[in-house]
Amino acid sequence: MNILPTIDAATSELEAIFQDLHAHPEIGFTETRTSAIVADKLKAYGVDELHTGLGTTGVVALVKGKGGGKRRIGLRADMDALPIDETTNLAYSSKNEGVMHACGHDGHTTMLLGAAKHLCATRDFDGTAVLIFQPAEEGLGGARTMLAEGLFEKFPCDEIYGMHNMPTGVPNEVGVCKGEAMAGASFFDITVQGRGSHAARPSDSKDALMIAASLATEINTILSRNIPASDVCVLSVTQLHAGAAYNVVPDTATLAGTIRYFKDEVYELAAARLQSLCNGMALAHEVEIRLELRNVFDVLRNNAELSDAYIEAAQDIVGAENIKHDVQPVTGSEDFADMLKVVPGAYCVVGHAGTMPLHNPGFVLDKGILPVGASIMARVVERRLPL
Numbered sequence: 156m157n158i159l160p161t162i163d164a165a166t167s168e169l170e171a172i173f174q175d176l177h178a179h180p181e182i183g184f185t186e187t188r189t190s191a192i193v194a195d196k197l198k199a200y201g202v203d204e205l206h207t208g209l210g211t212t213g214v215v216a217l218v219k220g221k222g223g224g225k226r227r228i229g230l231r232a233d234m235d236a237l238p239i240d241e242t243t244n245l246a247y248s249s250k251n252e253g254v255m256h257a258c259g260h261d262g263h264t265t266m267l268l269g270a271a272k273h274l275c276a277t278r279d280f281d282g283t284a285v286l287i288f289q290p291a292e293e294g295l296g297g298a299r300t301m302l303a304e305g306l307f308e309k310f311p312c313d314e315i316y317g318m319h320n321m322p323t324g325v326p327n328e329v330g331v332c333k334g335e336a337m338a339g340a341s342f343f344d345i346t347v348q349g350r351g352s353h354a355a356r357p358s359d360s361k362d363a364l365m366i367a368a369s370l371a372t373e374i375n376t377i378l379s380r381n382i383p384a385s386d387v388c389v390l391s392v393t394q395l396h397a398g399a400a401y402n403v404v405p406d407t408a409t410l411a412g413t414i415r416y417f418k419d420e421v422y423e424l425a426a427a428r429l430q431s432l433c434n435g436m437a438l439a440h441e442v443e444i445r446l447e448l449r450n451v452f453d454v455l456r457n458n459a460e461l462s463d464a465y466i467e468a469a470q471d472i473v474g475a476e477n478i479k480h481d482v483q484p485v486t487g488s489e490d491f492a493d494m495l496k497v498v499p500g501a502y503c504v505v506g507h508a509g510t511m512p513l514h515n516p517g518f519v520l521d522k523g524i525l526p527v528g529a530s531i532m533a534r535v536v537e538r539r540l541p542l
Contacts (some may be wrong), residue, residue, distance in 0.1 A: 159533055160278045186212040193268065210306075220283065226283075228536045232264050239260060248444065285312050313494070315500035329477060340414065343410075348407055370432065464501070
């Protein structure tokens with residue numbers, strides 16, 4: 156392991172930052188405490204420019220290298236937490252009821268702060284590092300909000316790099332999937348408007364609950380009977396709500412879920428079939444069924460050349476033996492994809508000793524990953540902007 160000296164010396168500081176952020180998690184677009192801590196640290200480290208409030212709670216900082224080069228490398232970390240009750244019993248577990256850093260964004264923020272400290276202290280690069288601390292990654296559109304507010308117009312980047320922890324139980328293993336690496340995602344909401352009745356006379360009703368239950372079953376046929384077997388698509392109904400009494404047939408029922416995909420044409424087919432099923436069920440039962448679909452994440456596509464550059468930087472830190480070359484695409488989604496649609500770059504995963512899945516109330520991020528991730532982020536700037 157070849158942790159960069161400045162970061163190695165700051166390991167205790169990074170762990171303290173991480174534990175503090177973990178204990179005070181904030182949901183997307185409310186990361187006011189987190190962004191204030193980030194801004195204070197960046198100011199103390201000596202960044203050349205500091206900008207707050209982009210994308211509501213986002214923070215952007217610039218660090219200029221020793222050379223006078225005009226190229227700019229972006230590094231991005233997400234800051235938001237999830238609406239989950241933590242069950243880890245850690246000494247620094249969440250103090251905010253119903254909110255938890257169950258995806259490790261507290262670690263990502265800390266790693267980028269570690270990279271910032273190193274880059275400010277050494278400045279062994281020719282150009283500018285653009286440090287992007289993004290709010291609201293967890294399905295709330297933080298990246299799109301920053302882009303809409305002129306992120307790359309105000310802070311142009313030639314390349315951009317992101318990172319995510321991975322609780323594999325294999326510490327320090329780094330991998331990048333070239334091309335389509337993470338799925339695009341849409342969320343759907345379906346409302347069935349029927350007619351209620353006394354439960355003793357269901358014949359007087361147009362039973363929204365039963366129609367919704369039948370529709371949930373039919374939706375599964377989209378994958379088995381419409382999507383080619385060679386294409387990857389996930390379609391999950393994750394919610395069904397109806398009724399509030401034992402003796403009332405409800406007049407309304409709602410379903411919700413998600414579609415994950417790697418090809419736009421596959422998504423379009425799934426969406427069209429979903430609408431057709433809603434229309435058909437409405438006609439068959441003489442009710443109104445409304446479908447709302449909203450795209451939340453684009454497909455994350457890693458640039459092949461810059462993926463190699465990222466791996467080379469990671470290899471400098473973790474060694475060739477810890478580089479994973481056969482990383483497969485995953486059906487999870489990540490809104491860093493929106494940034495990659497505008498600026499070429501790559502997104503890597505870094506394994507750590509934790510084994511509890513992401514988004515689980517028992518998830519624990521191994522603190523040993525902090526100097527590793529920070530060093531990789533700093534090193535990719537130095538490699539891509541050589542003096």
